[in-house]
Structures are given as C-alpha cells and as structure tokens.
Amino acid sequence: MTALTLSKTSATAVSADALVIGIVKGEDGPAPAAGVPAPAGLLTEAAGVLATLGAKGGKDEITRLPAPAGTTAPLVIAVGLGSAPQDGEDFDPETLRSAAGSAARALSGTEHAAFALPVSDAERVAAVAEGALLGAYAFTAFRKTGEDDRGPLARVTVLTADAEGADDAARQDAIARAEVLATEVARTRDLVNTPPNALTPAGFAAHATEAAAEHGLSVEVLDEAALREGGFGGILGVGIGSQSPPRLVRVAHTHPEADRTIALVGKGITYDSGGISLKPAGHNETMKCDMAGAAAVLSTVVAAARLGLKVNITGWLALAENMPSGSATRPGDVLRMYGGKTVEVLNTDAEGRLVMADALVRAGEESPDAIVDVATLTGAMMLALGKRTFAVMGNDDTFRGLLHDSARRAGEQSWEMPLLADLAEGISTSTIADLKNMGERMGGGLVAGLFLKEFVPAGTPWAHLDIAGPAFNEGGAFGYTPKGGTGSAVRTLLLLAERAAAGELEGQG
Template identity: 55%
Template sequence: MTTISLASTAPSALEVDAIVIGIVPDEPAAPDAAGPGLRTAGGAQDVDRALDGRLAAALSALGATGKAGEITKLPTLGALTAPVVVAAGLGADAGPDALRRAAGAAVRSLAGSARVALALPAGSAEEVAAVALGALLGNYSFGRYRTGERKEPVAELTVLTGEETGGAVEALERARTLASSITLVRDLVNTPPSDLGPEDLAQIAAKVAGEVGLGVQVLDEKELAEGGYGGIVGVGQGSVRPPRLVRLSYTHPEAERTVVFVGKGITFDTGGLSLKPADAMDWMKSDMGGAGAVLGALRAIALLKTKVNAIGYLPLAENMPSGTAQRPSDVLTIYGGKTVEVLNTDAEGRLVMADALARSGEDSPDLLVDVATLTGAQLVALGTRTFGVMANDDEVRERVVAAAGRVGEASWPMPLPPELRKGLDSAVADIANISSERWGGMLVAGVFLAEFVPEGVRWAHLDIAGPAFNKGEPYGDTPKGGTGAATRTLVQIAEDVAAGTL
C-alpha cells in the first residue's frame, strides 16, 4: 500500500530512488542555441547546485523542452544520493492542474521504485494538494487479475514543501481522501462484469457506507417491482442477476442545504435485444461509471465532513438479451406513474435513471445532479476527455462547468433545445425512450431525463460516456481503463452547495 508524506528536506540529501523536478519552456540562452531553452522550477534549484549548475544543460542535451506531459530521466552518477532525477514538463502555464498532471506522469514512469520524492513547486496549500493528488492518481495500478511479474506502484511518496507552507497537512489529507475515493471508482470500473453484477455493486456500496458512516438502503428486485420502479425492473429483467437500487445518505449537523446525486449503474450493457455490435461492447463494463462516481463522491464528502446533506442514488442493472428481456415496443411505468415506450433496449440508461430522478423529489433537494455514461453521441460531439453538462437552469449549468474546471476536469456546456422533445412523442405512451430523428443524441437523452426531474428542482446532467474509460494510452494522472471521471466534480459541487454558491 502506498504511503505519502510531507518533508521540507533539501532533495539532494534524501535517501530515495528518484527525485521528481519540474521544468518549463524558456527562451534559448543564446540566439544560435540549438533547440528551445528550458528552466527549472520548485526544488530543482537544490538539485542543480548538486550537479554544479549543469542540470538545465544536461536536460537540454537529452532533448527536454519543458512542454506539458514530457518526462525526461537523468542519471545523477553519484552527485546526489538519489540515482535518478526525473524532469517533468509543466508547460508554459505551470498552475495546479499542470502540477497534478506532471506529478502523475512522473510517478507512473517510476513504477517499480520503492521511494520517490517530488520536488515540484509546492509553496502553497493548493500546490501541495495538486502534487499529492497527481502523484497518488498517477501511481494507480489495477493488478488484481495479473499472475505474472509486474512493476508494483511506488511504495513511498514524499512531497517536498517549504517550511512555511501554510495548510500543507490539511491539503495532503484532502488529496489522500480524494485519491482513495477515485481509486475506488477506477477499481469498480475495471472489475470484469463477471465479478460485478448489480448485487455485488450494491454490497460494495453498503460496505463503503458502513466504513465512512453513510446511511444505506438497498431495494431488491421484489421491492423494486412493488415500489413501481418500472425502468430499473424493465432493464434488469433480461439478466439472471437481478437489479438493485441503492440509496446512500450523508447528513451534517450544521447543514442547511441538500444535494442529490444520481449515477447510472449498468454493470454490463450488451444493448439487450437491440444488441450492440461486438466492437462496441467489450468496454461496456464501464457503463456503471456514473454510479461509481456517485459512490466515490459520497465517500469523500463523508470523510471531508462537508457541511451539506448529500444523497446518492445508484440504480443498478445488467442489460442482457434473453427470453425474459424487455422488447422494443414494450411500455414501462416509471416511478411516479409516467409511462415510457421502449423503442430501443440499448437506450436503457435513461430508463433506470428516470426512476431515481423521479424518486429524488421525496428528498426535497436544493440541487439534483445526475452523472451517466449515457450516449455514444457524447463521444461524437466532445471526444473522449470532455464531458457534456446540460441543465434546466442556465446559471446551474455554468456553475457546474466552473466547478469541474476548478478541480481540473474538462467539461462543456450543452443546451437542451425544447424542439427536440417532439421527437420523443410516442403513439402509445407518455414518451418514447429514443427520438424518431438521429441527430443530437446527447441532447435528446438530456431532454428525456428532464421529463422525470421533480417540478421546481434545479437539475444538471453530466454525460461522461467518453471520459469514464480511457481506451488509449495513459496520460498525465489518468490511467488506461477506468478513470474515476466526475468524482472530483461531484465533491466540488457538494462543497459549492454547502457554501451557497450553487
């Protein structure tokens, strides 16, 4: 298990396997210098002195430029106790997000090391938090199913900071809490669906709730049917592993406001009878990424003792084709009585979400936020790293986007055009689950969900279909596979609600 601590020791004196420093682009020292220049940042000055002032020249000779995401390793040849210096490029704007990403990339490149010191700029609590969080997230590894030899994550991380850095201890603890909660989400997303059905995830949520003091209620398939949760029951009826609805609750004695989160929890999505093509199915274990984010966020909110009342709903089901599966043209009755004609069983996430959104009205939320790996159209519109934000209130949408930006998660405001509602008209029910037109799929899904938001409740919808699972190579503090997308944003939203700014 990785440990992380603070120290104000000079990096050149540390008994570690590697020292991570920051470098940024700079103008060449001379007009005829070969290639771009660079300069060091943070604790690198001490390392430079130990190398007789040759650090920048040596890194330049190795091709380092200081651009964001760049990692350059330099042997110290006995000049320092540490055998290796790792220079992490911070880019021109070396703010907290750049520090977090650089720390993550550097630590990941050092997998297999026992002890690593981070001498990145950490002169403020915000910078300490960024470096610590990036290091912990970059150190992530999912090795549960590997039997051969592999490089283990770094065992000991030390963040070097100034002796006068105020709030450093609190910043480190916050980073540790966020990182452990995001790690939980990543592990859940990466777990094979054979080992994570609806009941399994419900049991894990109950266990986490017990560990951090959350209230928990789990409804099984019989209780869901009796309670009128037609969306969850309909989606789950095709699987031998029945659905569940988990309700988590956190209360603070000084809280004056309540936020409710709803996270899509499809533990595997075949598309049901509207079967997905094979190449679109292999990563559908990530279709519970929204529920994972809500669980991780509630855990962090409880540990951080945020002054808010927070409730999380995890509607959980496995969407499978079978003789008992729902059929295209079936009609479901959602919690509260509204009916939905199911024209495509692969538009199942919005069905389970509808139940939970409708149920949330009984909690009288000041703000309702749902998060879901909802549409392939999100990837078409915004790519794999930016999630879409829709809302029934323009100010809420902008403030949610701002909250995401403050914690370093990329998002983009999207509209909910009212004219798209007509495409969801059904000949036999109150609404259809897909539109008769193919365009604007991400927005249409948001328009559908809006139909089930309790009247008068401010609501935002986060479509994280792409960002929840990284099918490409690792980058910054983001690994391959499950990312934990939106977890930090939900925590920040809860804090903003507590502060009365959202």
C-alpha cells in the same frame, strides 16, 4: 494505496529512490522551473545534462538522469512543464497535476519518490499530491503477479520550500484531502475495471453496503421484490432479461450542521449488451464501464463523509444488467416508470435513461436543494465532445454553470450543452405512451438529457453530466490518467459538495 507525506527536507538531502524536478522550455534548451524547492546548483547542473540528452521541457516530457554529486537520491526524473508562466504568475494546478502523474507512472516499480515541483501555495501542493497518487494507480486484482512484475510507486513525498509566511496547516489539509480524493477516485476506477462476471448489480450493492458501514453512511438497498412492489418499472424493465436482478441503492452522508442537501443519481449498468437491440460486434467489449456514473456517485458520497463536509449528500445507484433473453424487454413494449409516467421503449440500448428516470423521481421525493445525475449515457456526446470531455446540461443556467466551473477548478474537462425545446418534440409523439425513449438521431445526446428532464421535480435545480467519453480510456495512459477506468466526475462532484458546504448553493432551490 500509495503512501503520501509532506516534507521541507532539502531536495539534495531527501532520502528517496528518485527525485522528481520540473523543467520548462527555455530559449537555449530546458531550464529549471522557477519555484522548484531544490538548490539552484542541483537544477543548473541537471539542466546542462538534460540538454545533452535532448530534453526540451515540453509538457509531461520525462527524462531520466543520474543524480548530480551531493544528492542523496540516486536518480533524477525531470518532467516537463511546458512554457514558463508570465512574470509573477504561478503554474496552473492542472499542469502540475498532469506532470506529477506522468512522473509517477514513469516510476512504477519504485519504492519512494520525492517530488520537487513548484508548489507556491496549498492549491498547488494539492495538485502535485493528487497527480502523483492518481498517476501511481494500478489495477491488479485479476492478475497473477510474479517477482519481476513492477508494482505502482509505493510512496510519495511532496517537497515544499520553507517560504516565509507559508501556511503549513493549509498545506497539511491539502495533503489530507488529496489522499481521500485519490483513494475514492481509485475506488471508482476499480469498480469500472472489474469485469461484469465479478460485479453484478447485487455485488455492486454489497460493495456500497460495506463502504457505508466502514464510513458511517446510511444505506438502503431495494432488491427486485422491493422494486416490483414500489413500481420501479424503468429499472425492472432494463434488468428483467438478466439472471442477475437489478438493485436501487440509496447511500447518504448527513451532517448535523448541514443546511443544504444535494442528491446525486448514478447510472449503474454493470454490463450493457444492448438488450434485444443488441450492440454490433466490437462495441460490447468495454461495456463493463457502463456503471461509471454510479461508481462516481458512491465514491463522492464516501469522500464527503471522510472529509466531514457540512452538507447532506444522498447518492442513488440505479443498478441493472442489460441482457437479451426470453424475458427481456422488447422494442415496442411500454414501461410504467416510478411515479406513474409511461414510456414506449423503441430501442432497448437506450436503457440508461430508463433506470435513471426511476431514480431521479425517487431522489426528488426527498426535496433536495439540487440534483445532479451522472451517466455514461450516449455515444452521441462522444461524437460531439470527444473522449476526454464530459457534457453538462441542466434546467438552471446558474447551477449548470456552477458544475462547469467546478469541473474546470477540479481539473476535469467539461462543456456546457443546451437542452433545446424543439428536440423534445421527438420523445413526446408516442401514440400509446406518455414518452418514447428515443427521439431524433441528430442531437441524440441532448435528446437523452431532455428525456431525463421529464423526471426532475419542477423548481429543483438539476444538472446532467454525460461522461460517456472520459469515463473509460481505451487508448494509452497520459498524465495521471490510466488505461481503463478513469474515475471521471468524482473530483467535480466532490468540489461541488465542498462549495455547497461553503454556502455556494444559496439562492438555489
């Protein structure tokens, strides 16, 4: 993991291999961003060179130039911040986060970079630190690296102006939180990027067990025998066609002073072939990412423990591999779910909702104050919201709004979606079972949410995050987002946990 430090050293005197500065769009070309903790002379001289090089100052634009005389770092990286904010306003934290991430990616192979971006308060210090660490991420576990391979940026220093009244303690706390957050986002990215032959349900459960032991979490793993004995028909029905049997993992952080409990439920399909309803060619290659929800849940619980949050967080990882075989669940089969409801399976590629249903019922038995489930659940939601935005649904408008607001504040794109009663009719018309696992094709992402709602205890605030779009980036890297696993929803869920610890769940449940 990239090392992180905070420093009040002058930008001209900091000992680093590269200095990152922020620039904005000016009327006559690029201009230094206000509030950058660097001498005015350095910024003015750099701005003149940048104009000659054709820099504009657009968001995340990267321009390299030799450092002006008198600067210890030999290289300057100018990163665009877009238009300057209105008078008296600060840069949006997400703008700084993205800019820092872009600079960190451009500095791969560099040992040490100092970031002199506008950090007027602890929130913006955190944004720069998070962006730099997230942008420096690289997944190399399965690559043979040689001497010429460029590794990720190894060390980041965030420079701060020694402003009067600056809250140094708050800034140090922000740096510490950023390190934990980035490490746990990287855990999710690593799990998502790991190929399915190296991450079976049992292997995922083993990783969760190791993480629990390291960070003082309680953990319980139900293997296939325990699942059968307990009546977890959804998880077993999805995993029965695979030679790698399913697991249900409960991992929990508890705090002696906590008076609120949140349950997080994550979809953990370590590989999704579609089962007997086999996916067409071209849709299988990235299906190692179908466990991104469970990975995000695990990372959030670990992060809560590492930060010592005064809230109880219980994570449920519903782990299975969805494969076709002679023993696989067939379209037309009926599964008896945990808790007793029966489901007619019309499409075995609508498997995520089956494993999630079992876990939702089990999570609800512990009477948490709120439940959030996270899943790469439907392609329909990608059609609705694109590849960078996740959907937020729920049975409680206030709680759903809290999730949406937490995503906004954490820098993750989300959108509130409705659970329309008329769409529920399509899943309740089975002639042989309580429910069908498929309803109308139109509005399919909402239908999936309505199916999950059937397994949430009455009166418990619940939200459903469909992260099918942003969980895996098949395109090029951008900002602090790499190609491959992104760590979607971890930042949102951690902020939700912090808000619960601060008493913002009062009135829920």
